[in-house]
Amino acid sequence: MFDARFWLPESINSMAEGTDQFFMVLIWVSVISLLVVLGPMIWMMFRYRASQDIDRSAPPSHHLGLEIVWTVIPTAILIGVFFWGATGYTKMVVPPTDAMEIRATGQKWFWTFDYPEEGIRVRASLEADEERVKNGIPPGLVVPVDTPIKIVGSSADVIHSFYVPAFRVKKDVLPNRYTVATFQATKEGTYDLFCAEYCGTKHSKMITKVSVVSQEAFAEFISKQSEESDKPIDGATVFNTSGCAGCHAVVASSGGIGPTLHGLWGKTETLVDETTVVADENYIRESIVNPMEKIVRGYSPMMPNYSGQLSEDELNALVLYIRDLSPEKEGAE
């Protein structure tokens, strides 16, 4: 009950190693002050209960010395706690100048990580991680071990929060400006990355991993990703990694939060305002980039817009993939 592992996950972040001891000290301070207050209370409760006949003469109504003591001591303890917390905080939050920069963009229910020096972009969500683990790539945000990392975060729509419990790091990402989170992983392994600021329906699904890998594995990951990026983009992987699979079904079932895409090509869809539209290429393209324009009847306007998130060729690959979902339209251009 009283060792750090019971309360906190193992701390990997070398910039925040003071926090575990600080937490345990505060646990001890709390337990002691609990005893200091509840102990006498329970003892007096029994000793002075009504049935006891005991010396109750001249109960003191105030005692200046005692009152000053029990004001000064808590103040001293609290100011001590503040300074320990503040100094730990400033060490933990200001990234070193030589830190490796990674851009994190939070969006409705998945993360996108850009490695500016290496020029590659990686999408991280539950589905995307499964894809990557299948073909042997470390899932989620891939980070070399023992190098200070600076995460520059921003959000594409609402406030999310970049939270890695193992690194004791948490920073909200905001739509209108960049915020900075920093850590330096000391032990290889994969650790959970949660979104800690409520961001809508699948807030609890916006989970991915942080894989801390050795330097060589990181270099190999970078090379594989960069030659991956000049390979022709396959619509299916874009569909799975950028969160479409989370809401749209690709097989002829009616489930899912968004409309089913099986057999969509060429179908006439009735929209919320009772107008109808033929599901052709620019309807699909427009519904991806600006979903709020044409909402299919029976569905609530919840799809996040992807304008600026998908590159031009990713968009084309996606539209082709959706077209191929309709079997009878195999040959149609």
Added chain:
Amino acid sequence: MSDNSHTDAHNEPDYLRASTGIKSWLFSVDHKRIGVMYLIATTLFMMLGGLMALGIRLELFTASGDLIDADTYNRLFTLHGSVMVFLVIIPAAPAVIGNFVLPLMLGAKDVAFPRLNLASFHIYMIGAIFLIASMILGSFDTGWTFYTPYSSTTNGPVAWALTGVFILGFSSILTGLNFIVTIHKMRAPGMTWFRMPLLLWSLYATSAVQLLATPVLAITVLLLFLERLVGIGIFDPSLGGDPILFQHFFWFYSHPAVYIMILPAFGIISELVSVHSQRKIFGYKGIALSSISIAIVGSLVWGHHMFTSGQSIYANLVFSFLTFFVAIPTAIKVFSWVATLYRGNIQITPPMMYVFTFMALFMIGGLTGVTLGALSLDVHLHDTYFVVAHFHYVMMGGGILAYIAGLHHWWPKIFGRMYPQKLARITSITVFLSFNLTFFPMFIVGSRGMPRRYYEYVESFTWLNQLATVGAFFLGTSLFVTLGYLIWGAIRGPAADNNPWGALSLEWHTSSPPIEHNFHGQPTVDAGPYDYPEESSGTDSSSQWVPA
């Protein structure tokens, strides 16, 4: 109601029987009736909020969300938050206990503006109707904190809820205004400021906070309403608006709001500790002035809710530094209460049992608050279940349990009948145990990293959440038992005499339930409210009131 009417010496009917019929209740300007109506309303809303809490805990029994879908879960916890904060805990202690007891303690016939008092009850009901309407219309899923840009872009009846909160704010402002003027202008002759019972000091501080913080909530809700309706762009990031500014606006109200919730609880506990240990309170001036200093310092610290939300490092340091000053007045109060027990003649009555549970739970809540105030820990602990456990310990363990203790203390005065005391003692123990079973696992699961407002969680947290769910159902049942025997006591309990606990303050010197205009003639006060003579046997001691 049994027929042995409770008329007192001048055989005037008491306020319950003075006039009958629903209209006489709904439009009565008698502060006691308005207090009872608030009691009924807040209890109903507390049951509603409690059921939602059980729904949430049931969903979290299993790691993967299978009972209800994510969207309904989000709406459920948003409603649980909003109903509990705006409809139950902010009005409960000041409006129910305050409305009923304040004029009696002052020796006044009624509050300063009785029609305004009735108006604030009706405003409260209209606001509640709006909030419940938003629930019926499919409810909103923004969390009770309405953070933009999510709350300004999501669909759903957010506008209804915002109007509801806007109207509820006014009910709280008007009650605060009424109490301050009553305390200033209508004290019994001879009752100087330092001869007032401590509950009035804390109600005075609460009303000051209600008056000075709630308008900022009103303007925030109005701006958010305009943002959704007309899109004036104040909080809209694409137009240059800053979501952090909304958080500043919101928390400038909401942190003082948690002091609105806890200050009356402090007042009730100071009252009960002194009465049930038949002893002068220790450090009267210390406790009275600490209430006022909490009201002032309480509005300096709201930034500790936003340590990880992109607030600047400088502001984090300033707010963390100020947060630790708020803990000191609370510490003074707690130490003074324990010191009051020394050499007291402690009666282990149900209210006193609830006082002990309050002391234990509130201490745990307060100390974890200090842990959350330290900057380097808050980075890890913010928006996790550690925070959820902290504020439930402080608000439910502190605020609501003290409110229940107050109800047990003044129940004989409100209804003139006594509830079964043995059963009450047992339930107070089950409430304490089931409370710890529910919320202590949340501390552990929170510090291990389970974020807040999660519909599904990682497998490793499962058994702790299951423990919490089981605890939640025990807590629910024991609270229902409390409600049951209190209602039974009010209707069929044995008649209670005017001063069952041997207290000295003025409200115990009139019949219980009191007559329509409280006192025959104007009571005058010549001594403090807690001047129990040394060797008192606890009953007919020298009273604070010199009979007319």
Added chain:
Amino acid sequence: MSEDSVERPAWVEPFFHSADQQRSAASLGMWLFLGQEILFFSGLFMAYIAYRWMYPDTWLAGADLLNKQLGALNTVVLLTSSLTMALAVRATELGEISKVIRHLWATIGLGVVFLVIKSVEYSHKIHEGMLPGFHFSSDGLENNGGLFFGIYFALTGLHALHVIIGLGLMGWLIARCKKGLVNEERYVLAENIGLYWHLVDLVWIFLFPMLYLVR
């Protein structure tokens, strides 16, 4: 000493001891309401200060689009209405009810003039397209001009709403004067409405330099 020794005029509430206690309670209540109103407007002034700090150039450009002459005229109108209101309150304390009604009508007239000038300004802005938020389409301001006009319309709109409430209160006060319910004993109601009107004027005194004279 149980019964009240001083005989109480009819209009004093049963639970007050004397007319003076009721008067001081009423004016204390009004002052608490004013304290709360100050905080209500403080939210908007806070938004103004925050965004002025963030986008100083938008604020300068935005202020140029506002019509300073009408703003100054409005300030003079409101100050005069404050004077006539103060004279009305003074007349109630002296009991000259006819003078009270005359002053109140003058104040209501000035309030209406203020609202007319305000509507002229608003129609000019709506015509020019200087609407809050996204609907901002006027030229001469880069993209977040809508933010400035969002705050402008929120502040002046809320203030105009309070002016309208003030006019309603004064109309009600005139009705009570005609019914003879207001005399040199029962002047607290007039004093409270006077305080409310002075607060509305106070808000405009701070609002005018901040919004119009940002130079």
Added chain:
Amino acid sequence: MEILLNILVLFGLLSVGLCFIVLLPTVGQVIMAVFATVFTEKAVSNFRGVESGTVQRKASVPVDTPKPEGHVVTPVWVYVVTYLVLLVLTGVTVGVSELGMVQRKAIIAAVIVASMKAGLVIAWFMHVKDGPRMHRLILVTSTFFVLIFVTLTMADLSTRTWGLEEQNLPTIAPS
């Protein structure tokens, strides 16, 4: 400790703000006194009366018609002079902005003159000067809370890059 220094600066700011607010009604009163002496010799006798500015409702100001409870009714000319002073100050505010002073200075000067006007309205029109002390206390507390709200929020907004200077974070221009 540089953290401590910054926090003390903040407290200094808050306390300066507080005494400025407390002085507000007295500022109005002083201006009244100055203008009173300049304009009318008869006012000189009132100047001494006004100068004492004691709070009790003493008949320090000449009374037109005595009231039974010694309730002081301020004479008409006090209101008229206050009104004229307010008009003059409005002219000053407009003048200050027309001068086209450097942008930052103008707003501070304008706000100071506006609060002088506010001081006048509060002191004379709203009878805070000769009213009970409680009214002045309410005014000071609520303005103090507004001051806290503004100062601490600006403590966040204005120091966004404090401690992160060398990170040269890019800024997202509002779209």
